[in-house]
Amino acid sequence: MTAAGVKTPPVPPTSRAASASAARRLPAGARLAWLHLRSRRVPSALLALALCGGALRAVLHWHLTSGGALAQQGPMIIEAGAAVLIVMTTHSPFGEAERAAGRWLPYLRLGAVLALTGIAIGALQLGVTGASLPGGVLILARNVIGITGIGLLASLVTGGLLAWILPLGYLGFAEYALNAAWRNPWTWPVRPPADRGAWICAVLVFAVGLAAVTFRGARTSLADNG
Amino acid sequence: MTAVALTARTARFRTARFRTVRALRLEIRHSAVVWVLPILAALFYVNAYRTAAGYPPTWTLRASVITQANLAFSSMIAAGVAAWVATREGRRKTGDLLATTARAAWARQATVLAATAFWMVLAYLAGVAVIYVQTALQATWGGPPLWPVAVGVVAVAASCAIGFTCGTLFPGRFTAPIVAVAVFVAWFVGVNAANSVNPDNVSNLSSLKGTSALLVPALLGRPPDVDAGVYYHVPPDVFIAQVMFIGGVLLVMVGLFALLPAARVPGAWGLSFAAGRRLTVVAAAGVACGVAASATAFSLAGTGQYSLTTGWEIPALHDAAGDQSVPYTPDCTGSAFKVCIHPAFAPYLGAMSAALQPAAAEIAGLPGAPVRAEMTPGYSPPAVAGTASVYDYSVEQEGFSGGFWATPATARTADWEQGEQQDFITWFVSGPAEQDAPGLTTPAQEAVAIALLARIGAPVPSYPQFSQSITAAASGFESLSPAARHAWLAANIAALRSGTITLAQIP
Numbered sequence: 078m079t080a081a082g083v084k085t086p087p088v089p090p091t092s093r094a095a096s097a098s099a100a101r102r103l104p105a106g107a108r109l110a111w112l113h114l115r116s117r118r119v120p121s122a123l124l125a126l127a128l129c130g131g132a133l134r135a136v137l138h139w140h141l142t143s144g145g146a147l148a149q150q151g152p153m154i155i156e157a158g159a160a161v162l163i164v165m166t167t168h169s170p171f172g173e174a175e176r177a178a179g180r181w182l183p184y185l186r187l188g189a190v191l192a193l194t195g196i197a198i199g200a201l202q203l204g205v206t207g208a209s210l211p212g213g214v215l216i217l218a219r220n221v222i223g224i225t226g227i228g229l230l231a232s233l234v235t236g237g238l239l240a241w242i243l244p245l246g247y248l249g250f251a252e253y254a255l256n257a258a259w260r261n262p263w264t265w266p267v268r269p270p271a272d273r274g275a276w277i278c279a280v281l282v283f284a285v286g287l288a289a290v291t292f293r294g295a296r297t298s299l300a301d302n303g
Numbered sequence: 304m305t306a307v308a309l310t311a312r313t314a315r316f317r318t319a320r321f322r323t324v325r326a327l328r329l330e331i332r333h334s335a336v337v338w339v340l341p342i343l344a345a346l347f348y349v350n351a352y353r354t355a356a357g358y359p360p361t362w363t364l365r366a367s368v369i370t371q372a373n374l375a376f377s378s379m380i381a382a383g384v385a386a387w388v389a390t391r392e393g394r395r396k397t398g399d400l401l402a403t404t405a406r407a408a409w410a411r412q413a414t415v416l417a418a419t420a421f422w423m424v425l426a427y428l429a430g431v432a433v434i435y436v437q438t439a440l441q442a443t444w445g446g447p448p449l450w451p452v453a454v455g456v457v458a459v460a461a462s463c464a465i466g467f468t469c470g471t472l473f474p475g476r477f478t479a480p481i482v483a484v485a486v487f488v489a490w491f492v493g494v495n496a497a498n499s500v501n502p503d504n505v506s507n508l509s510s511l512k513g514t515s516a517l518l519v520p521a522l523l524g525r526p527p528d529v530d531a532g533v534y535y536h537v538p539p540d541v542f543i544a545q546v547m548f549i550g551g552v553l554l555v556m557v558g559l560f561a562l563l564p565a566a567r568v569p570g571a572w573g574l575s576f577a578a579g580r581r582l583t584v585v586a587a588a589g590v591a592c593g594v595a596a597s598a599t600a601f602s603l604a605g606t607g608q609y610s611l612t613t614g615w616e617i618p619a620l621h622d623a624a625g626d627q628s629v630p631y632t633p634d635c636t637g638s639a640f641k642v643c644i645h646p647a648f649a650p651y652l653g654a655m656s657a658a659l660q661p662a663a664a665e666i667a668g669l670p671g672a673p674v675r676a677e678m679t680p681g682y683s684p685p686a687v688a689g690t691a692s693v694y695d696y697s698v699e700q701e702g703f704s705g706g707f708w709a710t711p712a713t714a715r716t717a718d719w720e721q722g723e724q725q726d727f728i729t730w731f732v733s734g735p736a737e738q739d740a741p742g743l744t745t746p747a748q749e750a751v752a753i754a755l756l757a758r759i760g761a762p763v764p765s766y767p768q769f770s771q772s773i774t775a776a777a778s779g780f781e782s783l784s785p786a787a788r789h790a791w792l793a794a795n796i797a798a799l800r801s802g803t804i805t806l807a808q809i810p
Contacts (some may be wrong), residue, residue, distance in 0.1 A: 118476055125477055132488070141492045150491050156482035164474050196736070239396075240381065241480035248487070249376045253350045301808040 113185040119165040119193065126197050129159045130204030137208040149255055151296040156220040157248040159197040163221075163243040164228030166193060167295040168229050168237025176294065179248050187291040190229070197221050215270035223279030224248070229286030232295035240295065260297075322406075323414070329417030336384050338669030340426060344378040347430045355434045357788035359707055360441035361647050363437075363532030366448045369431050370520040371626040374455050375490050377430070381423040381459050383483030384468035390478060409561055412471065413429075416560070420463040427459045428452075440712075440777070444631075445532065450542035454520045457549045462486055463696050464556035493519035500607070504740065505537060513603050514607035517541050517615055518548045518600060520541035529613065529698040529707045533647045536625050536682045541607070548600035554593030561586035612680075614699035633677065639667065641675045648678065658720035660728045661759045669792050672731070688731050688800065696726070727763070728755050730798060746788025747804040751792070776809045783810060 114120070120131075133155045136142055142151030148181040166189060169175050176182065200219045224244045231243035239271060262274030351373035358364045389412070392398045404409060435447050439675035469482045472655045496516035531537060561582060607615045613626060634652050635643040642656040659676050666672045673694040686695055698707035709719055749766045754777040756763065763769070780788065791810055800803050 121475065121477060126479065136488070136492075141495060142488075143491070143495050149479075151488065154484060154487050154491065158480065159425065161480040161484070162477060165480060168476060190691055234337070239387070241483065242339055242342055242380070245379060245383065245480070245483055246346060249346045249379070250349055252375075253354075253372070 109181060110185060110188070114181075114257055116170055117189060117258065118230055119166055119189065122162050122166050122193065123196065125162050126193075126200045129155050129162070129197070130200040132158075132204075133201055133210075134208060136206040139208060146162040147255060149216070149266065150252060151207075152210060152212075152217065152278060153220060153255070154248060155216055156201060157224045157244055159201060160221050160224035161228055161244050163193045163197055163225050164232055164240045164244065165237060165241050166190075166234045167229065167240065167290055169294065169297060171296040182294070184293045185288065186294060188196065190225075190287055190290060194221060194225055210236060216266070219270075219276060219279045220266050222283045226279065226281075226283030229290045231280070233293060234296060236297065237288075237295040251255055323410075324717060326406075326414045327421075328416055331421055334418050334422050336419055336422035336426075336786045339384055339431060340422075340760075343377065343380055343426050347373060347433075350376060351430060352433060352437075356437065359529055360438055360443070360528065360650065361531075362438060362445045362448055363537055364433060364440055364529060365438040365442075366451045367728040369434060369455050370451045370458075373427065373434075374458055374520055375487070375523055377423065377427045377455075377459050377637070378462040378490065381419075381462040382469075382486040383479045384420045384423070384483040385416065385463040385466030386470035387466075387479040388412070389467045390474040391415070391478075393474040397800070399779065401568060412560070415619050416467045418464065418508050418555075419467065420460050423459050424456055424462055427455055431455065432763055433533065441650070442647070443649040448532070448537065450546075450629060451520075454542055454545045454549070457546050457553060458520055461549045461556065464553050464560070468556045468560045471563060490521075494521045499523050508789075514615070515601055515605045517604045517607050518545055519544050520549070527746050530645075530647070530680060536629060537659050538613050538616050538621060538625055540620040541604070541615050543620050544600045544604045544617055545755075547596050551593040551595070551597030551600065554589045554596065556593075558586045558589030558593060561714050562590070570644045621769055621782045623731055628766070640664070640673070643675065643677045645678050648707060651714050654711070654714040654720060654722065658723035662755075662761075664723045665755055665758055666728075666792070670788070670796055687719055688733060694727060694730065694787070696723075698756040722774075724761040725756060725764040728752050728759075728761075732796070745802045745804070746770070747776075747809055748772050748799060748802070750776035750780060750806060750809055751799060754781040754788075772806060776806050780809050791803075 090148040136151040136155065142148070157187060167186070171178075198214075198221050201217055201221070202214050205217075223224070223254045224247060227247050228240045232240035235242065251264060251266040253259075254261075255267045259267060261267065262278045265272075265275035330533050332501055348790075353469070354372055355365050355368040358368070392401060401411065404411075439447070465486065466479070466482045470478050490754075493516070493564045497519040500514050500516045552807070562622060603617050603619055607621065608619050610616055610626075612628075630645055632648050633643040634649045635641050636652055638658060640660060642652065642659050644652045644655060663676075663702075665674065671688055673690075674692050676694040676696060679695045679697050684692065707714075729752055730750050749769065750773045752766070753763050753773065759778065759780060780791075783791070787810070794802055795808075
């Protein structure tokens with residue numbers, strides 16, 4: 078044994094503080110994300126998304142809505158419902174004050190919307206496992222993505238809590254488009270699964286809505302404050 | 304009791320009534336529903352107005368839209384918005400503050416519900432008015448049906464009550480969209496159920512296990528026949544059952560809302576009878592009456608019977624006196640060949656006459672050639688050609704023409720007129736076997752029909768045995784002089800109809 082191993086140079090105090098800070102940073106980041114998600118009622122939204130998956134399963138299993146060319150009607154409504162739930166989580170209870178609190182807010186908004194959109198698609202797809210979903214997962218994903226985009230854009234004007242109205246309005250329009258066999262790309266719910274124009278429209282609306290909500294956030298004062 | 308005491312009581316009563324009206328007026332002025340009116344207007348235009356405008360201008364047909372598309376979207380938005388406004392006190396954190404006011408919280412909340420229902424019903428009625436005014440400007444027969452309007456108004460009010468009660472019970476941010484989506488899903492589930500009692504989908508109506516799906520105001524999930532309500536009045540049986548059922552739901556929801564302590568203290572759960580005894584008794588009676596009305600309507604709708612002339616009837620609600628046909632004088636035009644039409648379809652008379660006159664002139668004087676064309680109810684099969692001097696046509700005929708689902712403007716196009724000519728000529732040369740379906744059974748019949756159609760400038764329809772040899776025979780027959788063609792037809796039309804003439808025998 079030599080003294081070389083004993084005489085290890087001591088760790089400088091500054092370096093020790095940095096490692097402790099790094100150790101604290103991860104839980105703090107996770108805690109920040111958790112607090113952000115809780116303030117947006119994301120846990121309740123997850124529960125509601127699971128219910129949407131169950132409802133979609135029930136509609137397909139018991140053939141509760143029309144078949145044939147109109148078989149897309151029932152699933153489309155539930156997919157729009159899931160999209161609206163995502164949009165409702167953009168409402169912040171803290172208002173303007175939150176925007177001055179730190180630089181992580183846009184990342185938290187972006188992450189929350191992206192994660193919830195993925196979870197919504199997954200929950201709905203899980204709900205229809207083993208059942209025959211008209212159009213398959215591609216139409217399901219496109220509807221969720223596109224209608225979420227409409228809701229995100231609406232939240233800039235109406236605030237998160239009222240942002241459900243415009244997506245449901247679009248849903249009503251899409252139901253008519255389905256009945257009338259319209260074929261425009263912006264009526265993406267009625268287009269075939271691999272239709273490029275429909276995908277471009279849905280993704281474009283989602284991207285614009287997501288970018289706007291990420292950087293600006295939903296309107297904090299409600300549109301019905303009259 | 305003195306006159307002074309009576310005056311004081313009257314004054315108190317008037318003050319209380321004035322307070323209620325004033326509160327309602329304030330709620331109406333500040334209602335959040337105003338924000339959704341543009342979206343409702345857009346949905347109305349795309350879904351209801353365009354659909355109605357594409358239908359022929361008959362009242363029953365146009366009115367079917369107001370209990371279909373117009374009602375579906377109004378109900379969805381009404382339920383969502385009502386749930387949204389019900390959460391207002393919780394959202395603005397004024398529940399505790401308002402709990403200390405003298406006015407009962409239930410009365411305050413009921414005013415909000417009434418204001419929401421007022422706006423939604425007003426928006427719905429505005430849509431109905433637009434459709435009815437447009438129909439009134441175009442229709443030439445009958446008047447506006449009011450039962451569908453009653454069904455729609457009660458359904459919109461019930462949607463508001465459902466949404467408001469849900470919003471009061473669960474004052475969360477997700478309640479409004481979930482309620483709206485649930486109402487919309489329920490609508491389409493109902494439409495699917497209604498399709499199960501749709502006469503077009505069911506081969507044997509007597510084999511139906513139950514007809515309770517008639518309660519869905521979607522009117523069997525499809526538009527009625529073009530001539531519904533034209534020859535016979537539509538019985539109000541199904542509408543009465545629908546109003547009873549939906550009105551029952553409305554009563555139950557309002558009664559439950561009055562009984563819920565959540566309506567008095569936001570966040571409180573369970574049933575409580577701690578409020579005023581009179582309110583509790585009235586609310587409980589309302590719930591009981593609502594359940595009874597809905598249950599009765601459900602059982603009544605289950606006894607529905609389908610009539611070919613008037614549609615669905617419910618025996619317990621049916622008035623047989625209303626089954627008589629509606630008298631009318633047909634509108635006619637032409638001299639040598641008269642074209643007559645029901646006055647409800649008078650806007651089509653010009654197009655029908657323009658289509659049939661050249662065709663009738665081409666076959667004039669031949670054995671069995673009609674001297675008159677007359678519109679008959681959709682369920683009557685046309686008389687066999689050669690046995691009557693009248694060509695019966697109906698709005699529901701399954702021929703080559705687009706029929707009367709086209710609007711009068713569409714009927715004035717060459718396509719529509721040529722379709723009617725194809726039906727007319729096909730009927731004239733066909734035999735008894737082909738009366739139920741379009742088409743001709745023998746090549747000779749097809750060749751003669753093609754030649755006659757070519758003479759009046761109509762294209763060849765999709766005949767089943769169309770081939771080159773038939774075209775060649777038709778072209779040879781067409782090239783004959785009118786006198787020779789007429790003479791050959793006069794001598795052989797009966798044999799042609801019976802199928803004994805072959806292609807080779809055509810000159």
